Amino acid sequence: MSTSALPERLEAALTAIRIDLDRYHAVIGDRIAEAASRGELEPLLTQTLYAELHAGIGNGRESNATLRRDRGLENALAAAIPHAGTTATAVLRQITTHQVLVEWDGVLVWLPSSTIDSPDLPVPGNPVQLRVPPARPGLSPGFLLVSSSRAVEFTRPPLRIYVHLTDPLAAVDAWQAVLARLEGADVAYQAKILVRPGQYPRRDALVVYLPPESAAASDIVTNAVEDLPGTGTTTSTFAERLAPGVARAWEPVDERFGFSGLVSATGDFYGAVAALVQFDVTDDTVFLSSRERILSALGQFARSTERSLVRVRDALMELRAIGHVRLVERGLRGAGVLDPYGQQAWADEMKQHLDDLDRWFEPRGSIERLIDSAAGAIHTLLGAIDRRYYANTRGSDLGSDFRQIARMIHVQPSDAAAYQVFSAAFGMWPASHPRRPAVEDIATAVLAADSTPDRADVTLREHDAGAQSSRRPRKIPDVAKVREAAEAQKMFELLRLSDLSADLITPGVVTLEHFTNLDAEHTTVLIELIEEAMVAFDASTGLGVAATLRCQLRLFVGEPGRKVTVQLAEGTLTAPDLRVEIRSLDADSHGKVEVA
Numbered sequence: 001m002s003t004s005a006l007p008e009r010l011e012a013a014l015t016a017i018r019i020d021l022d023r024y025h026a027v028i029g030d031r032i033a034e035a036a037s038r039g040e041l042e043p044l045l046t047q048t049l050y051a052e053l054h055a056g057i058g059n060g061r062e063s064n065a066t067l068r069r070d071r072g073l074e075n076a077l078a079a080a081i082p083h084a085g086t087t088a089t090a091v092l093r094q095i096t097t098h099q100v101l102v103e104w105d106g107v108l109v110w111l112p113s114s115t116i117d118s119p120d121l122p123v124p125g126n127p128v129q130l131r132v133p134p135a136r137p138g139l140s141p142g143f144l145l146v147s148s149s150r151a152v153e154f155t156r157p158p159l160r161i162y163v164h165l166t167d168p169l170a171a172v173d174a175w176q177a178v179l180a181r182l183e184g185a186d187v188a189y190q191a192k193i194l195v196r197p198g199q200y201p202r203r204d205a206l207v208v209y210l211p212p213e214s215a216a217a218s219d220i221v222t223n224a225v226e227d228l229p230g231t232g233t234t235t236s237t238f239a240e241r242l243a244p245g246v247a248r249a250w251e252p253v254d255e256r257f258g259f260s261g262l263v264s265a266t267g268d269f270y271g272a273v274a275a276l277v278q279f280d281v282t283d284d285t286v287f288l289s290s291r292e293r294i295l296s297a298l299g300q301f302a303r304s305t306e307r308s309l310v311r312v313r314d315a316l317m318e319l320r321a322i323g324h325v326r327l328v329e330r331g332l333r334g335a336g337v338l339d340p341y342g343q344q345a346w347a348d349e350m351k352q353h354l355d356d357l358d359r360w361f362e363p364r365g366s367i368e369r370l371i372d373s374a375a376g377a378i379h380t381l382l383g384a385i386d387r388r389y390y391a392n393t394r395g396s397d398l399g400s401d402f403r404q405i406a407r408m409i410h411v412q413p414s415d416a417a418a419y420q421v422f423s424a425a426f427g428m429w430p431a432s433h434p435r436r437p438a439v440e441d442i443a444t445a446v447l448a449a450d451s452t453p454d455r456a457d458v459t460l461r462e463h464d465a466g467a468q469s470s471r472r473p474r475k476i477p478d479v480a481k482v483r484e485a486a487e488a489q490k491m492f493e494l495l496r497l498s499d500l501s502a503d504l505i506t507p508g509v510v511t512l513e514h515f516t517n518l519d520a521e522h523t524t525v526l527i528e529l530i531e532e533a534m535v536a537f538d539a540s541t542g543l544g545v546a547a548t549l550r551c552q553l554r555l556f557v558g559e560p561g562r563k564v565t566v567q568l569a570e571g572t573l574t575a576p577d578l579r580v581e582i583r584s585l586d587a588d589s590h591g592k593v594e595v596a
Contacts, residue, residue: 053237056203080176083149143192152188157251161208164245166201170230498549
């Protein structure tokens with residue numbers, strides 16, 4: 001394993017942290033983090049490190065008052081945006097008389113037909129270019145996000161530029177200066193700025209996201225805020241300092257599991273597929289180029305996956321060497337399970353999870369079979385695309401095809417060769433069959449010596465080993481019907497969960513107390529969605545998302561360190577303070593009765 005030295009400032013900050021795992025207690029700077037279990041301490045420690053070492057949020061500034069948006073500040077920042085629109089890519093899903101339904105960043109949105117930047121509406125299912133306002137106020141909680149007038153795509157991890165701002169009033173001038181300089185230089189970017197006055201000063205109050213090819217534009221941001229009033233002097237401990245109050249850092253990437261390679265391969269793959277959709281597929285240059293890009297992306301994906309598998313297997317081998325039972329016993333202390341029977345059940349369940357994970361990743365195990373199956377399906381699809389493309393090419397001009405055959409026949413040296421070409425072109429090959437004598441030349445039976453043969457009746461029949469034969473043919477199960485029944489059951493369950501989740505639609509962002517007295521069936525769905533959103537939670541955006549067929553749950557962090565207890569129909573729910581928003585993915589959710 002290769003390691004690199006940490007920057008002195010970061011090493012000193014991390015060395016000063018004091019953590020007591022026995023008492024679930026940690027001290028970071030002038031902050032104290034205390035929890036009831038190790039499971040609660042870890043996220044609390046993450047939040048405290050972020051606030052103290054990165055954002056520089058002063059102790060005590062995380063109250064509800066500081067979380068409120070200031071409409072006046074937000075309007076002033078929106079008015080300072082120097083451009084009126086930007087271009088975004090979405091997928092067209094439905095067309096009506098005056099509106100279109102598009103899938104934009106994973107969300108279904110109804111927009112006016114004039115939003116599509118094209119004189120003709122494409123067929124639903126195809127990518128479209130949207131001309132939309134540059135600002136997206138609610139996308140990043142607590143920030144106003146804006147996209148450049150020039151279309152921007154982050155196919156690789158972006159470079160972040162952090163600007164320390166101390167005053168919300170001066171922030172408007174800094175925001176306007178940075179955006180004006182970037183637009184003047186025709187740079188593709190995204191940027192966001194803090195709209196909560198109570199959280200100033202903050203080292204990441206203004207953040208600019210640059211594609212790797214535009215990394216040199218960091219100097220533009222540095223020069224734009226130089227000597228401006230309201231610019232702070234300190235920077236994030238985790239970032240590279242460029243100037244007083246300005247720092248930069250690449251988007252965090254976990255190289256241990258090859259995420260950067262997978263993201264890059266995914267971007268290349270979808271870019272190549274988009275080219276097949278948007279351009280003339282009968283053009284050899286477009287088709288062959290896109291095909292090569294797709295194969296290259298799939299190859300890169302396979303290599304990244306293989307590297308990831310090696311690392312995962314090495315880690316699992318280390319866990320196996322330590323012993324799953326020993327690991328579970330060590331983890332039991334921080335699990336917060338007090339009942340002895342519950343402790344044993346928890347330990348058995350965790351050991352079973354580790355054993356299952358080990359078997360999943362073993363050589364030629366489930367994960368490899370799954371990857372092989374997916375790769376086979378993709379290559380089959382590409383082969384079908386190839387055959388379809390070349391079949392269309394051959395049949396696109398019958399006259400040209402016949403002229404080519406005529407030229408091939410004309411250049412043959414003899415009539416026999418010409419007839420061979422003709423037969424090959426039109427499928428008139430003669431059939432060949434093996435020749436055999438009319439009468440078998442082997443006797444039906446040959447006696448051994450001169451002994452009398454014994455006659456034996458033999459019946460061949462399949463039956464289970466050790467089972468009694470009923471002498472009746474076994475009925476072969478109808479696999480198609482079994483599969484259809486399983487799929488119908490799965491679809492029924494999906495629709496049931498979808499209907500239950502639709503009953504949970506909220507009037508906006510709410511606290512968990514909103515779901516007081518919720519019945520058991522809806523509570524199960526709510527908790528499953530929250531757990532899924534917590535797994536998908538992105539600390540950089542402060543957002544986790546989960547969805548059913550009809551609804552989407554968006555999860556936000558509430559007040560750090562605060563616990564809430566919600567009385568439900570069949571018990572109580574104790575959890576960290578969270579904010580959730582459940583909204584419908586249907587085009588029209590009016591009239592839906594909310595259970596919560």
